[in-house]
Amino acid sequence: AELKCQARGPNLNTTWFKDGEKPARHLGDVRIKGATLKMENLVPTDSGNYTCVVNNAHGSINHTYVLEVIEHIPSRPIFTKHLENLTVTRGSTVRFEVDTWTENTLVPFLVWKKDLPISWSNSDSRDPSHIIIDMKILEDALNGKEGGNITSTEDRQVVVLTNVTENDAGWCTCIAANSLGTSSSTAYLNVTEGFCGTSKL
Known part of the structure; x- marks a missing residue:
């Protein structure tokens, strides 16, 4: 942040205050050069009322800035790690995982679905004839599958x-939702008979 105290007159003397006291920070420095106050890498504890007082032999004037520092604006869920397409052989173990941004935002509700219809905004150049219309809740499918499970932190x-x-095999979609909106991440699982290893499509 850069706060400027603009004033004109002879022999001006400028003094800065934060909430009525000399500016100080828990992290970082406060740099004051003339009528300008600078701070970098702001944190919430830097919030407050910053007042510049300018005076000379003819009088004194002041101006106050109200600075509010927030860590993160609450938003719809944000995926920081998306699902990735996989090709595996029959009998393999498959691991799908997603990461969501949870710091200082509303905790999302996550639902996994299999063979969810894919919109053009998510499908890129995929042939529309390959879009599957049937929808299944993946949790329900796992209940009847030995060794299948969902874990979360x-x-x-x-x-x-x-x-x-x-x-x-098919499309696997994770949908994250909170009161501010929804986001989704989709990947395709391809299961083959022969040995080909595990790779990304």
């Missing part, structure tokens, strides 16, 4: 599928 959720078959 504060900012990460992981789906693990063991002993996959061709029936597990």
Whole structure:
């Protein structure tokens, strides 16, 4: 932040105050050069009323800036790690995971779905004939699958599928929602018969 105290007159003397006291920071320095006050890498504790007082032999004037520093504006869920397409052989173990931004924002509600219809905004150049219309809740599918599970931490959720078959192939979508909106991340799981290793599409 850069705060300027503009005044004209002979032999001006400028003094800065934060909430009535000499400016000081827990992290970083306060740089004052003439009528300008500068601070870098602001944190919430830098919030406050910054007053510049200018005086000379003829009198004194002052101006106050109200500075508010917030860490993060609450928003709809943000994925910091997206799902990635996978090609695996039958019988393999598959791990899908996503990370969401949770610091100083509303905690999202996450739902996993299989074979969710894909909009053009998410499908890029995929052939529309490959878009699957049927929708299934992935949690329900895991309930009947031995070794399948969903685990979660504060900012990460992981789906693990063991002993996959061709029936597990398809689009996997994670939808995160809070009161401010929704976001989604989608990837395709391809299951083959022969050995080809695990790779990204």
